[in-house]
Each structure stands twice: as structure tokens, then as C-alpha cells.
Amino acid sequence: MNHLALIIEREYLTKVKNKSFIVMTILSPIIMIALIAVVGYLSQINNNKERTISILDESGILKSSFIDTETVKYHILDNMSLEDAKIQVNKNEEYGLLYIGNFQDINKVGEHIKFYSEESPSLTLMSALESKLEKQLTDLKLEFEGVDIEKIKAARVSVNIGQESFIGEKTSKIDSVVKLVFGGLAGYLLFMFIIIYGNMIMRSVIEEKTSRIIEIIISSVKPIHLMLGKIIGTSLAGITQFIIWIILGSVLMTLLSLIFGVDFAQSTSGQQEILNQAMQNPDVNMEIQNAINAFYNLPITNLIIAFILFFIGGYLLYSSFYAAIGAAVDNETDTQQFLLPILMPLILAVYIGIFTVIEDPHGTVSTVFSFIPLTSPVVMLMRIPFGVPIWQQIVSFALLVGTFIFTVWFAAKIYRVGILMYGKKPSYKELLKWIKY
């Protein structure tokens, strides 16, 4: 009896039962996870290869600072000329040769260290070697100048500015990062959702036109009901797909890490080293604690409610445009000229979100764009974790709803005329004329 419900039901069921939809739903997370696993695995192999580096230390002062690690073995050469050493290293197929010349001046030693290798050496390895040598030489020089190293170590002061708002909420840099991640994720999710499912709506409108069923349908239902039914039905299918992706993705992720023991969080050993180093630092432990605190400090309720409202509002706003475009054209190739002006504000919103919100979440630019309806859903979602006054959220949402009602009306006008027009590609001027029909 209720047309809208019937249309939604049909749109949803045909989308969900569609073969390519089912394949995409199941395959996408598998492909994604497989890709991550392969990349993780490969980079692990790449880094796990044991490398041998020969050291020819003519100065004799740095020899003792090379200690073998899991991935790098050091081979100390003695009493050998540089040329001989090069030949030997090459013959033994070692990774490279580190040559330290003999100078009285420690500064000069530092300036004349060379690394010889067959191929250009790994960047991370080089910087690791550099920092190791720098530290050693600095210590030696200090010692040479008669400074007590122990004293210097003891005199080192570490600074960590604690942040606190006027009402006493403790915050930190990590706090901002956590907020940024959550805001960015929400905004980006909306962006992706609009593009994927907006296109799906557009295609389904075009399909109704090309299969010529539209006039049969339209003699029983109002065009606006058909349009809204299509938008809502497709969105529900989209949400279904998203939920399946999330569930399937996390199940696969867990399974995979159980079976292969690949630790995705620490997939590359380079990161592992940094992490290990960080763990030894007591400050970092505190930072992690801070991050967890920051997560709990997020305005969770506000975030969830705002996410739902702005997500729906933003999505409906854009999808009504997509439906109107679908109605205006005959085939997908003609959609380009109309899609661009829609994608522009959307992409603008994401960039503004990423660049200005990091800089200053409550600055003029990000505040203004979180009120403009075409960009507000994305930008506001990115700002909210930083705490946006409720009145701002309400005003922005009211503007969004107002615009949404206007665009749906506008899109319905174009839709109503467009679905019955065949064979010609309309111009913007013609679209404006349609509104008056």
C-alpha cells in the first residue's frame, strides 16, 4: 500500500541480490586483507635478511662500538689496505664496507668516513650507522676535552609540557592526534560513502531510463517518492555492505594474524626498532596512557549523535544531486560534466578538513566551512572531536537540513522532467528551464 516502503524494499533487495554487489561485498575485504598481509610479509622478508658489514677502522677508536644485532652482523677487518678490503668484501658478497680513516682530529675522522657497497645502501641502515657513529665520536671528543660524560648524562633535562584547559581537563599532543584520527576517519568515511553509493544511485536511475520502465512506474507513483525510495533503498544496501565489510575485515584480520603470526600493528622491523626504543623511554609509556585517556576523554555521545545526523544529512544532500544527474542524462558517459561541480565541494571539504583542522580546529576557515552546507558534513565531523559548542552544531545541522530540503526539491524537479527525456544531452541552461515546467 505504501509506495515509498515498496520502492525502498525493491531497491534494497535488487541491490543486495545483485551478483556483482555480492561479489564485491565478499571479495573487497579479502583482497584488502590479502594485500596488507602480502605487503607486511614482504617488508618483513626484506628487513629480516641478515646483512654483514665489514668495518675497516684505521683510526682504531670506533671498532668497539659495533655490536651485532639480529639483522646486521659486523665483521671487523684488521691490517688490511682499503683496496684489499674492498676486493674481499666484494668476493664474500657482503653488504658493504665501512671505512674509517686515521686522523688525529676527531672532527676529521667524522668527516672522512665512507661506505662502499655494490648497490646503493638502505636509507634506514645509513641513518642508523650515522647516528651510532655521531654519538660515539661526540662522546670521544667530550672525553678528549676532559668533560665527564656521566655528569652530562646526569645533567640532561627532559621537558614535556602538560596541557590543561581552564576547567581542568588534562590534554596532550597525543590527545590532538587521537581526535584528529577520529574526526578524519568520520569525515573520510562520509566522503567515500557519498562517492560509492551516490554513483550507485545515479546508475540505477540511468538504468530505469534506458530500460524504459520509468514511464510505467511513474504512472503509479510520484517521481519524488521514486527518487527518495531509490536514495534510501540504496543507502540501506550501502550500510549493509559497510557492516559486512567491517565484520568480515576484522574476522579475517584476526584469523590471519593467528594463522601466520603476522603482527599487523608492527609489520616492519624498522618500526619495531623505533617502538622498542620508545618502550624503554618512560615518557612514551605515559604518552600511550595519555592516548588511552584521550580516547575516553572524547565527547563520545556527542560524536556518535553528530556522526549519525551529519552523515545522513550530508549523504542525502549529495545523493539527491546524483539522482538528478542520473535523470538528466541518458548514459554514464554523459555524467562527467555534471559530476565535476559536485565532486569539487566534496574534495574541498576533505582537504580543508585535513589541512586547517589540524592547524587550528576552531580557526576562521574551518569554522566557516563547517557551516557551509556542502562542506559542513565532512568538516564538522572532523572538528567535533576537538569539542565544538553545541549551538554551532545545531546551527550547522539546521542549515544542512534546510539546504537538503531545497536540493531534494530541486533534484525532484529535474528528476521529474529528466526521466521522461530521451536522446539528448541537456545543458545547464536546459536544466534550469526544466525547473519551470
Place this chain on the structure above:
Amino acid sequence: MNNLLEAHSVSKKFGDFTALNQVSISVPKGSIFGLLGPNGAGKTTLIRIINQITMPDEGKVILDGEPLQAHHVRDIGYLPEERGLYKSMKVGEQAMYLARLKGLSKDEARTRLKYWFERLEIGDWWNKKIQELSKGMAQKIQFIVTVLHEPKLLIFDEPFSGFDPINAILIKDEILRLRENGATVIFSTHRMESVEELCDQITLIHQSNKILDGKLTDIKRQFKTNTFEVGIRATDNLLLEKELSEKFLVSPANFKTLGNELKLNVKLSEKDIPNDLLSFLTSKGEVSHFVELIPSANDIFIQAIKNN
């Protein structure tokens, strides 16, 4: 109220283009009404206005005594000229969906569909996909969906296109049967032979204006030229032709006969009586052929448009 549908001075403009200019029609209850006109005349616009797909700029449409309202969509069954079906849906699902959009309940839709599927001998198509059907097969489904909710008014736009002759007759008989059961039919087509067979009333629209309407028989009477087709075996054909052309307007005719008759079209003037011509002819020879030329719907169509 004898008219099921009345349109009063309906006008519709698309920008600068006038699609309909002050067109009025009245469709009597239980009739088959032919809505005729060349391509682009405005027929489809008028049909869309009746279906409330587009709104008229001026004028009003009355259905069964009431101004057209949203709920009237359930009283109308419309088979558009540009018709298709969802390609990826199954026949049964699709028919159910379209039937329910017309306000039938699930059970009702299913029972009626089963009945119609049996009737048109397509019972085993229920689970087929539309993609697998031929054009003619899909047309049957569309026809069923149009008539399923038993509307008072049926509108068919080129209903026979895509049907082979056997199925065309099947559909024609169904349309006639629906009319007997009380439905009123508006029938839009270019195929004049089907107009001849089916329509009681016609309206001719040309370049957005109505140029002709009325009962088909009345219109034929109006368009007839008092011309008789004559075949006669006379002793001297040439002499007879000369004698006739002195009295009447005569032109050569073309029809099949067995002998070598004199074949002529003889146009009588207002005051001439056909019997006088016949008795004149019988006095001259053996008359084998004597038929009044009644204009066909096709002739009327072409002539009305030329005159305009």
C-alpha cells in the same frame, strides 16, 4: 454522466514549445477511443496529463465526474509507448511489484497474476529473468500489469508494436473483452487498420491542435466523396467512358476483375442519386462491380492533415 473522461481546453507548454493548445476531448463510458495524430502532435503529452505525470498549464481533466486527483492513478491502467521492464528482475517479482504499486495487496496481486499468466499461456515464465524474454514476451507482461488492477480507464499507446500477428489478435481480443466487461479504452496508434477495427470514436491531433473528432462512422460520412467504383462490360467501352465523362466526374479505377471490364471511379454531384447511375449503367452493359467508396481511416487521417 455519460463520459468517463473529459478534458477541457487543456494546454501545455515546454518553454517556448507548445505541446498542446486548448485541446478538449470527451471519452464516452464503455467506448474505445482512438487518439490519433502524426509523430510529435502532442498525443503522448495529453496521455501523460491524464496520468498525472505532467501537469497542464491550463484547462482541467475530469475523470468519472471528479477533477483529476492523486488517487485516480488506481483507476487508470497505462501502457506507454516507451515501455520496458527491469532487466535483472524475475518476471514474477517484477509483476508483483508493479501490481502492488497500483495498490493491490500481495495475495490479491498473486491470485490475479496467476489467472492472467494462465490466460495468456505464460504460466511457466514466473521465474524467468526479463533478459531472457523476447520483446513480444515482455509486451505480454506489460499488458498484464496494465490491466491487472481492473481500472475503469485503460490507455494503450501503440499496444501492438512488437507483437506477431497471432499475439496481436490475442491482445486485440483481450482489449475487446475488457471493454465488454465495462472498461473504457483510450487507444493511441499510427496503425490505421487497427483503428478501423476497434475504435468507436476518434480524435485527431495535429501540431498541438485538435483538428477532428467524433464517431468514426460520422466522420466517414463527413469525408465520403459520393464516389462509386464501377466495373462494366459494355459493347463499346470507349464510347461509354465518353458518355459517362460528359455527365459525371470520371477517373480510371484499379481493381481486380476476371474479364476486361471498363473500370472507373465515378464521382456524383450533390443532387445525383446513385440509383440513377446504376440504371444508366445497366442499360449500357453488364455491371459486374458497383461499390461506394468509403474513406478508410487512413484516407481520413492523411486528408485531414493535408487540409490543415
